[in-house]
Amino acid sequence: xxxxxxxxxxxxxxxxxxxxxxxxxxxxxxxxxxxxxxxxxxxxxxxxxxxxxxxxxxxxxxxxxxxxxxxxxxxxxxxxxxxxxxxxxxxxxxxxxxxxxxxxxxxxxxxxxxxxxxxxxxxxxxxxxxxxxxxxxxxxxxxxxxxxxxxxxxxxxxxxxxxxxxxxxxxxxxxxxxxxxxxxxxxxxxxxxx
Numbered sequence: 001x002x003x004x005x006x007x008x009x010x011x012x013x014x015x016x017x018x019x020x021x022x023x024x025x026x027x028x029x030x031x032x033x034x035x036x037x038x039x040x041x042x043x044x045x046x047x048x049x050x051x052x053x054x055x056x057x058x059x060x061x062x063x064x065x066x067x068x069x070x071x072x073x074x075x076x077x078x079x080x081x082x083x084x085x086x087x088x089x090x091x092x093x094x095x096x097x098x099x100x101x102x103x104x105x106x107x108x109x110x111x112x113x114x115x116x117x118x119x120x121x122x123x124x125x126x127x128x129x130x131x132x133x134x135x136x137x138x139x140x141x142x143x144x145x146x147x148x149x150x151x152x153x154x155x156x157x158x159x160x161x162x163x164x165x166x167x168x169x170x171x172x173x174x175x176x177x178x179x180x181x182x183x184x185x186x187x188x189x190x191x192x193x194x
Contacts, residue, residue: 056086
């Protein structure tokens with residue numbers, strides 16, 4: 001089993017919240033999973049990568065070639081700037097993925113901050129980025145402004161599904177760690193009787 005939970009957590013509310021978030025992310029990143037949990041992690045990861053590498057580069061391209069009046073670079077220069085931003089983003093993602101893998105089983109403020117950052121990134125992806133992508137997919141746009149009831153509804157549905165996925169992951173974490181705690185208590189009792 002790949003659970004390495006510390007035996008002590010601070011008693012105040014914020015400390016407990018950070019401790020729970022660290023334990024949750026340790027389980028989510030490195031614990032046992034069902035196919036459904038794997039899908040709830042993999043699909044947002046794929047869409048986050050798609051957004052970070054392609055949407056952001058596309059936004060930068062239009063900003064430097066069309067939208068910012070004092071720049072108005074040519075299409076070729078805008079293409080180079082957008083590709084540079086995309087390659088930099090890709091390199092940053094690879095480096096951060098290595099740091100996340102290095103955090104496996106390690107304790108400390110920095111490693112906990114890395115895992116909690118991944119959790120916040122997951123929340124940002126399922127509650128903001130994916131709904132924005134769904135909003136755009138339905139024909140909506142924030143610049144120029146093109147917002148209809150259908151585009152808002154599609155974005156809201158995506159946000160609701162993301163929130164439901166987060167709730168399911170929290171319930172599954174509680175169920176699995178509760179079962180592991182009961183197994184550990186039973187094993188401890190058996191060993192104490194010997």
